[in-house]
Amino acid sequence: MSLTIKKMQKYLDEKYKISKPEEIKNTERYFLKLIEEVGELAEVIRKNQRMVDGNIKGTIEEELSDVLYYVLMISNTYNIDLEKCFILKEELNRIRYGHKIKIDDIKEDD
Numbered sequence: 001m002s003l004t005i006k007k008m009q010k011y012l013d014e015k016y017k018i019s020k021p022e023e024i025k026n027t028e029r030y031f032l033k034l035i036e037e038v039g040e041l042a043e044v045i046r047k048n049q050r051m052v053d054g055n056i057k058g059t060i061e062e063e064l065s066d067v068l069y070y071v072l073m074i075s076n077t078y079n080i081d082l083e084k085c086f087i088l089k090e091e092l093n094r095i096r097y098g099h100k101i102k103i104d105d106i107k108e109d110d
């Protein structure tokens with residue numbers, strides 16, 4: 001299955017419209033949860049707890065996914081197209097830091 005940032009944002013938006021419509025614009029809550037998850041990520045990085053055999057619980061892989069989840073949720077509360085913003089920001093960084101490679105140079109593996 002191919003997964004894009006756009007698809008992840010749409011999935012979370014539709015999921016919350018159905019399950020928790022009253023919370024869909026709760027940016028402050030999502031931001032606090034993001035910080036909480038960053039703390040959890042710090043702990044598993046410190047302990048170097050990696051995923052083995054698909055067991056994601058209590059690992060760096062789990063906490064990175066949690067951080068991404070809340071980044072996506074915050075983006076959704078502002079109706080931000082995170083893929084578009086990433087491309088724009090990487091172009092600014094490319095110019096600022098003189099990187100040769102552009103995001104369009106990368107071919108997706110299927």
Ligand SMILES: [Mg+2]
Nearest residue numbers: 037040063066
């Ligand atoms: Mg977590």
